[in-house]
C-alpha cells in the first residue's frame with residue numbers, strides 16, 4: 001500500500017501512480033503529515049509527497065514533517081511538469097471565488113488577474129480539495145491538476161494554465177529506514193542538519209562538499225520552531241551515500257552538526273549534473289588501507 005497526499009486527483013496521485021505497480025493499492029490522505037504518518041505507523045509501506053516546485057520552492061509541510069518525528073528515508077523521486085486546469089460546476093454563474101493549493105495559486109496569479117480579476121482567491125489543502133469543494137458548492141472554481149476532472153464531474157473552463165511555462169514539481173517516495181536503493185551512478189542524497197549556533201557553521205558544511213568535489217543541488221533553511229534564529233539546513237547533493245566521497249562528506253557534516261538526519265540516497269528522476277570523481281576516492285581509500293596494514297607507502 002502506498003499513501004499519498006490526496007484526495008484523489010492531486011498531482012501527487014499522478015506522481016504516486018508512476019511509482020506504483022498496477023496491483024499496488026494507493027491510499028489518499030488529506031494532508032502531507034497524515035500521509036507520512038501512515039508510512040511511519042506501518043499502515044502503508046510507502047508515502048508519496050510533494051517536496052519542491054521550480055516556481056514556488058519548497059513545500060514547507062513536507063520539509064517540517066521529514067525533519068521531525070520518526071525518521072523516514074526517500075527511496076525514489078519523480079519530477080512532473082505542472083500545468084493547471086480551471087474547473088467549475090456545470091451551468092455555473094459568475095465566478096466569484098476561485099480556490100486551490102497555495103503553490104498552484106502562486107503559479108497562476110497572472111492568469112487569474114487577466115481572466116478572473118474580480119474573483120476572491122482562497123487557499124485549500126490541495127488542488128483536488130479545491131475541486132471537491134467546488135463540487136460541494138463551497139467555491140465557484142478550482143485550479144486543479146488535469147486528472148481531477150476524472151474524479152469530480154466538473155466543467156473545464158481552461159486547460160494548460162501556467163504563468164511560467166515548464167514549471168515542475170518534485171515528489172518523494174519515503175518509507176521507514178531499511179535497505180538503501182542500490183547506487184545507479186545518477187543518484188541524489190538528501191540530509192537535514194540542525195545548525196549549532198556558532199560562527200561559520202554553514203560555510204563549514206559547504207566547504208566539506210566543495211573540497212570533495214560534491215555538487216550541491218539544493219540548500220534550504222527552515223526555522224526549527226524552537227528558538228528564534230535556530231535553523232535547519234536541508235541539503236541535496238549529487239551522489240549516493242555508499243560512494244566513499246559522499247559517505248566521507250556526510251560524516252563530516254555530522255561532525256559539524258551532530259543533529260544530522262539522513263533523508264535518503266535514491267536515483268535522480270532527471271539524470272544529469274557533474275558526478276564527483278568516485279574512482280579517486282576509492283583509490284585513495286585503498287591506498288590508505290594498504291598504508292595502515294603496512295603494505296603500502
Ligand SMILES: O=C(O)C(=O)Cc1ccccc1
Pocket residue numbers: 005009010011012013050053082101103104125126127128145169
Ligand atoms: O495539491 C496537489 O495537487 C499537490 O499534489 C500539491 C501540488 C500543488 C501545486 C503544484 C504541484 C503540487
